[in-house]
Every structure is written in structure tokens, then in C-alpha cells.
Amino acid sequence: MKKTLIVYGTRWGTAAEIAEEIARVIKEEGIDVDLVDAKKIKHYDVSPYDLVVIGSGIKMGKWTKKSLNFLKDNKSALKDKKVALFVSCGAANEEKSVAEGWEKYLKDVAAEYLEDDPVDMGLYGSVYDPEANYGLLYKITSRFMKKELEEKGLDPNKRHDYRDWDEIRSWALGLANSLKE
Incomplete structure (x- = not known):
């Protein structure tokens, strides 16, 4: 059976709710999912997982410290994994700031903390x-x-609530389907 690990960092619960919905959708596709709050782990063995999803809420222009630490601590282990990133932030609330959000919170983080490009990235609104x-x-x-x-x-x-739940579910379904290929 395929396995997915979802690690999220949250300050006010918005990213946690997104991570929970992603986990629910992927589970419905028959894939085993472990959902972990980055605050509750120091190191996590990613070897049993086919897909690792890492997400964070954004506050004052930054990912949560614990989710970034997870990326940094597992950089080499994630090299051979399918990895996806997502964030919940105010930049996604308005069209004029979406491109900046993609660049700063997803592309720049992927370039710094991952050796390979992620299989997908999701930029979702805030509350x-x-x-x-x-x-x-x-x-x-x-x-x-x-x-x-x-x-x-x-x-x-x-x-x-600026989160587009249909978009989040569709993104999660795409991740699940990428494991079935």
C-alpha cells in the first residue's frame, strides 16, 4: 500500500485544517496517511513514505520554524521522495499578491530546502x-x-475564510493520483 506523510506547521489552525482535509481526501483514495504537527516532532523517518507533503501557515512573511526545520533536517532524505509543499497565507487572498506568494513562500522555500523540485505546490488563502x-x-x-x-x-x-476548499480537495486528489501512476 502507498503511504503519505503530511507534516504541517500552524500558528492559528488554518494550515492544520488544510492538512487535515488533504489527509482526508488522500485516505479516501485508499492511500495510508500519517498526519503530523511539526511542533510535535524533532526528526521523522521519511523512508517508509512514497509522498511527503509539508505545509505551513505564514505569519509576518515566514513559514513556521518547525516546518522549516523539518525540511532542513530531512533535505537529503527527501531527495528520493515525491514532495509537495503548501502554504496558507494572506498573499493568496487577492489576485494582485498571488505571484509574490508563489515566489516567496513556495518557489524560494523549495529552492532552499529541497534538492529536487516538488511534484506540486499549493498556495491557499487565510482566515x-x-x-x-x-x-x-x-x-x-x-x-x-x-x-x-x-x-x-x-x-x-x-x-x-479565503480558503478555496474545492481547490484544496482537487490538489489533494491530484497528489493521490500521482501515487497511482
Whole structure:
């Protein structure tokens, strides 16, 4: 049976929810999946896996430290594996910043931490939640986000989920199908 490892780094749960959905879709295709929070591992043996998916939420323009450490610590072991990367970030929320998000959060990370190109990469939106209490930095950033929402005619007092779940599911299905070839 084919096996997939999904390792994710998350600060506020958005990337975790994406990783969980990717795992669910791949499992439905009859592939064994292990889902691991990067905070809970120091080293993970990737040898039994046919596909390794690594993802992260982006905060202040950076991947989570633990997910980057996983990539760095396993760089040579990932060389002979199918690897996919994904991120959840505000850059994916608007068309004008998507290209920059792809470059900075996916292509640059792949070039630095992987010896071979990933089989696929996914750039997914973030979640704006006015009720969330993620600390001072989030409060400051939220002020700018509220203003942007108001300018677009959206209610800044409501939660806005910019993740395209159909796109995420389709991406995961593509990953599963790549293992069946």
C-alpha cells in the first residue's frame, strides 16, 4: 500500500485544517496517511513514505520554524521522495499578491530546502477572524485588514475564510493520483 506523510506547521489552525482535509481526501483514495504537527516532532523517518507533503501557515512573511526545520533536517532524505509543499497565507487572498506568494513562500522555500523540485505546490488563502485573540501583532494587523475589508464593502465584524476548499480537495486528489501512476 502507498503511504503519505503530511507534516504541517500552524500558528492559528488554518494550515492544520488544510492538512487535515488533504489527509482526508488522500485516505479516501485508499492511500495510508500519517498526519503530523511539526511542533510535535524533532526528526521523522521519511523512508517508509512514497509522498511527503509539508505545509505551513505564514505569519509576518515566514513559514513556521518547525516546518522549516523539518525540511532542513530531512533535505537529503527527501531527495528520493515525491514532495509537495503548501502554504496558507494572506498573499493568496487577492489576485494582485498571488505571484509574490508563489515566489516567496513556495518557489524560494523549495529552492532552499529541497534538492529536487516538488511534484506540486499549493498556495491557499487565510482566515480573517475579528473574534480571534492571537496576540498584539494580530491585533495590529487586523486593523489594516478591517480597513481593507471595509473598502471592499465587506463586513469587518464577520469571519472571512479565503480558503478555496474545492481547490484544496482537487490538489489533494491530484497528489493521490500521482501515487497511482
